[in-house]
Amino acid sequence: MNLAQNYARILRDGVDAAKTLAYMKARGHLSLLPQVVRMLEREQGRNDSVKVAREADAPVAKKRFPGAKVVVDPKIVGGYFLKKGTTLTDATYRQALVTIYKNAVNQHG
Numbered sequence: 001m002n003l004a005q006n007y008a009r010i011l012r013d014g015v016d017a018a019k020t021l022a023y024m025k026a027r028g029h030l031s032l033l034p035q036v037v038r039m040l041e042r043e044q045g046r047n048d049s050v051k052v053a054r055e056a057d058a059p060v061a062k063k064r065f066p067g068a069k070v071v072v073d074p075k076i077v078g079g080y081f082l083k084k085g086t087t088l089t090d091a092t093y094r095q096a097l098v099t100i101y102k103n104a105v106n107q108h109g
Helices: 003-012 017-026 028-049 057-062 093-108
Strands: 049-052 069-072 079-084 087-092
Touching: 003 017, 003 028, 003 093, 017 028, 049 057, 079 093, 087 093
Parallel strands: 049 069
Antiparallel strands: 049 079, 079 087
C-alpha cells in the first residue's frame, strides 16, 4: 500500500480531516492530496446504496442515483432510503408519517 492509499484509508476511517491535512503538511506530503481525493471519490461511489420498496421503483432509483447499488426491501412500503458515503437519507413513507405525527403531537400537546 502506498502513502496516498494510507492517507485515503485514514480519512475514510473517520480520522479528523484537519488533523490529517496538518500531518500531511508537516511531512511535506500535500502534493499527494489530489491523488488521495481521487481515491476517496472512486471509493465513495462503490459504497452508495438506495433501498426501494418495489421492483418497479428500481429503474427510477437507478436513474436518480447513478452508480448506487439498488436494493428492493418491501419493509420500506414506499419512498427510499439512501446511503451515500457516510450520509444516510431516510425519505421513506414511514419517516414522513413519523414526522407528521411528531409535529401534530407537539402542536397539540
